[in-house]
Amino acid sequence: MPVETSYQTRTVLKNLSNRGRQSSQKVHYQLTPNELLAHTLKKGQGILNDSGALVVRTGQFTGRSPKDRFILRDDVTQNAINWNEFNIPIEPKYFDIIYKKVISYLEDLPEVWIRDCYACADAQYRLNIRVINEQPWGNLFAYNMLLRPLEEDIEGLSPEWSVISLPGLKLDPKECGIRQTNASLISFKHKLILVAGSSYTGEIKKGIFTILNYILPHEKKVLSMHCSANMGKERDTAIFFGLSGTGKTTLSADPKRKLIGDDEHGWTGENVFNFEGGCYAKCINLSEEKEPEIFHAIRTGALVENVAFFPGTNRINFDDASVTENTRVSYPLNYICNAQDPSVGNVPKNIFFLTCDAFGVLPPISKLTAGQAMYQFISGYTAKVAGTETGITEPKPTFSACFGAPFLPLHPGIYAHMLGDKMEKYNVNVWLVNTGWTGGPYGTGQRIKLSYTRAMIAAALENQFDNIKFQNDPVFGVAVPIECPSVPCDILNPRNTWFNKDAYDEKARHLATLFAQNFEKYAGGVNEEVLAAAPNL
Numbered sequence: 001m002p003v004e005t006s007y008q009t010r011t012v013l014k015n016l017s018n019r020g021r022q023s024s025q026k027v028h029y030q031l032t033p034n035e036l037l038a039h040t041l042k043k044g045q046g047i048l049n050d051s052g053a054l055v056v057r058t059g060q061f062t063g064r065s066p067k068d069r070f071i072l073r074d075d076v077t078q079n080a081i082n083w084n085e086f087n088i089p090i091e092p093k094y095f096d097i098i099y100k101k102v103i104s105y106l107e108d109l110p111e112v113w114i115r116d117c118y119a120c121a122d123a124q125y126r127l128n129i130r131v132i133n134e135q136p137w138g139n140l141f142a143y144n145m146l147l148r149p150l151e152e153d154i155e156g157l158s159p160e161w162s163v164i165s166l167p168g169l170k171l172d173p174k175e176c177g178i179r180q181t182n183a184s185l186i187s188f189k190h191k192l193i194l195v196a197g198s199s200y201t202g203e204i205k206k207g208i209f210t211i212l213n214y215i216l217p218h219e220k221k222v223l224s225m226h227c228s229a230n231m232g233k234e235r236d237t238a239i240f241f242g243l244s245g246t247g248k249t250t251l252s253a254d255p256k257r258k259l260i261g262d263d264e265h266g267w268t269g270e271n272v273f274n275f276e277g278g279c280y281a282k283c284i285n286l287s288e289e290k291e292p293e294i295f296h297a298i299r300t301g302a303l304v305e306n307v308a309f310f311p312g313t314n315r316i317n318f319d320d321a322s323v324t325e326n327t328r329v330s331y332p333l334n335y336i337c338n339a340q341d342p343s344v345g346n347v348p349k350n351i352f353f354l355t356c357d358a359f360g361v362l363p364p365i366s367k368l369t370a371g372q373a374m375y376q377f378i379s380g381y382t383a384k385v386a387g388t389e390t391g392i393t394e395p396k397p398t399f400s401a402c403f404g405a406p407f408l409p410l411h412p413g414i415y416a417h418m419l420g421d422k423m424e425k426y427n428v429n430v431w432l433v434n435t436g437w438t439g440g441p442y443g444t445g446q447r448i449k450l451s452y453t454r455a456m457i458a459a460a461l462e463n464q465f466d467n468i469k470f471q472n473d474p475v476f477g478v479a480v481p482i483e484c485p486s487v488p489c490d491i492l493n494p495r496n497t498w499f500n501k502d503a504y505d506e507k508a509r510h511l512a513t514l515f516a517q518n519f520e521k522y523a524g525g526v527n528e529e530v531l532a533a534a535p536n537l
C-alpha cells in the first residue's frame with residue numbers, strides 16, 4: 001500500500017472540510033503497523049522494549065476523562081439520550097465552534113495518519129469507521145483495536161463514522177462551552193467523534209463503544225454489552241460482565257477456550273459478536289506465570305502505554321506504577337493464540353458478573369436466580385481500592401448500571417430489559433464472581449488468588465457444580481456452592497475466611513445497605529421478582 005497518493009489526500013480533505021483548499025499536508029493512509037512503529041520511533045514518541053513492542057507515554061492523561069465527555073444535544077438526541085453525569089450535553093452553538101477549530105487545526109498539521117477500519121464482527125452490523133490521528137501511534141492503536149478490512153476491500157470502503165483524535169489541540173473552555181481544555185465529543189448527527197487535548201487512547205475506544213451502545217439497541221434491536229466473551233470446545237459461549245479492573249480481559253484469556261473478545265459485544269437473535277478487533281489489557285503486576293497469554297502478546301505490533309523500564313534497560317517493570325496504575329497494552333485479537341476468527345459465537349450458555357468487592361463480603365462464586373441476575377445487573381456493583389488516594393483507607397463502592405454506566409447513552413432500563421428477556425429465552429446460567437477480597441476487607445484480607453477464580457469459573461463452565469450442594473447466603477440470598485474442584489472449601493463461604501465474624505456480619509450489612517440505597521432509583525421500574533432479590537437487611 002503506497003504511503004501517500006494525491007487521490008487519498010484529496011478524498012481525506014474533501015471529507016474533512018468543505019473549504020477544499022490546497023494543502024502541503026502529508027497524509028499517511030492505512031499504514032502497516034511496522035510503518036507506524038517506524039514513524040513513532042523516528043519522531044522520538046516511543047521506544048521498543050526488549051520484546052519488540054512499542055512503548056509510549058500518553059502524557060497528561062493516563063485514563064479517560066468522563067467529566068469531559070459530551071454529546072451534541074440536537075433534534076436527533078434530545079429525547080433519546082439519557083442525559084446524566086456521563087452523558088453531558090453540548091449545545092450546537094459550542095459544537096460548531098469546536099468543530100471549526102478541529103478542522104482548522106487538522107488542516108494545519110504537517111502530517112496526519114488516517115485509517116479505515118470497522119467495528120462489529122457480524123457483517124450484518126458492520127460499522128465502517130475512519131480514524132484520523134495527529135500521532136502515528138494513535139493510529140496504531142486504531143489498527144490494533146478495531147477490525148481490519150481486507151486489503152482488496154479498502155478501495156470501495158466508505159466510512160460511515162469518523163473519529164478525529166487531536167491530542168495537541170487545547171480548547172478554550174469558556175469559548176467552547178466545556179469544562180477544561182480537553183474534551184471528547186460525540187455527534188450522532190454528524191457521525192463524528194472528536195477527541196481534543198488528550199492522547200489517552202481509551203477515549204477513542206470507548207467513544208466508539210458509546211455510539212454502538214446507542215445504534216445497536218436503539219436502531220437494530222441488538223443488545224450491546226460491556227463484557228468479554230469466549231467459547232469452549234462444544235462452542236458454548238460464556239460472557240463476563242464487569243467494571244474496570246474486575247477481570248474481563250484476564251479471565252476471558254483462557255487456554256482451554258477460544259477468545260471471542262475482551263471488552264465489548266453485541267447479542268443478536270442468533271449470536272454474540274465482538275465489536276472490536278483487539279484487546280486492551282492492563283499491565284500492572286503482569287506476570288508470565290499468572291497471565292501467560294497477555295504477557296506473550298507484548299511483542300512487535302503491540303502498543304504499551306505508560307509503563308516504566310528497569311533502570312538502564314528496556315525491560316518493562318510491570319510492578320512500577322510511577323506513571324499510573326492504569327498501564328495498558330493494546331494488540332490485535334490474534335495475538336492471543338486461541339482467538340476465534342471471526343469473533344462471533346453462539347448465544348451464551350453462561351453469564352458471569354465479575355465484581356471486585358474490596359469489602360471482602362461477597363462469596364467468590366455464587367449462582368443467581370433470574371431475579372437476582374436482574375438485580376445485580378442493574379446494580380453493577382464493584383469496589384475500588386483507595387490505595388492511591390491519600391487519606392482514604394476504606395474501599396470505595398461503585399454502582400454502575402449494567403456494569404458500564406459511563407458508556408450507556410440510553411437509559412439502563414433499556415439494556416436491562418433486553419438482557420432479562422434473553423436470559424429467560426435462552427435459559428442462561430448466571431454466576432456472580434467476586435474477584436476481589438477474601439479473609440477481610442482491603443487492608444486486612446487479600447485479593448483472592450487468580451488461580452482460584454480461574455478454577456471456580458472452569459468448574460461452572462464444565463458443569464462441575466451440577467452435583468454439588470449450594471447454600472443460600474443469609475444476606476445476599478445468592479446460592480453458594482459448598483465445594484469446588486481445585487479450590488479449598490473453606491474459602492467458598494467468605495464469612496469462614498474472616499477471623500472476626502462480627503466484623504464480617506457488620507460489613508455484610510453495610511454493603512447490603514449500600515445496595516438498597518443505590519437501588520431506590522430503579523425500584524419503580526422493575527417487577528416483584530427483581531425487588532425480592534434485594535439483599536436481606
Ligand code: ATP
Nearest residue numbers: 243244245246247248249250282435448449450453
Ligand atoms: P477494563 O474494563 O478496565 O479493561 P477488566 O475488567 O478487563 O478492566 P482486567 O484487565 O482483567 O480488568 O484486570 C483485572 C486485574 O486484576 C488484572 O491485573 C489481574 O491480574 C488482577 N487480578 C488479581 N486477582 C484476580 C482475580 N482473582 N481475578 C481476576 N483478576 C485478578
Ligand code: MN
Nearest residue numbers: 248249263280
Ligand atoms: Mn479489559
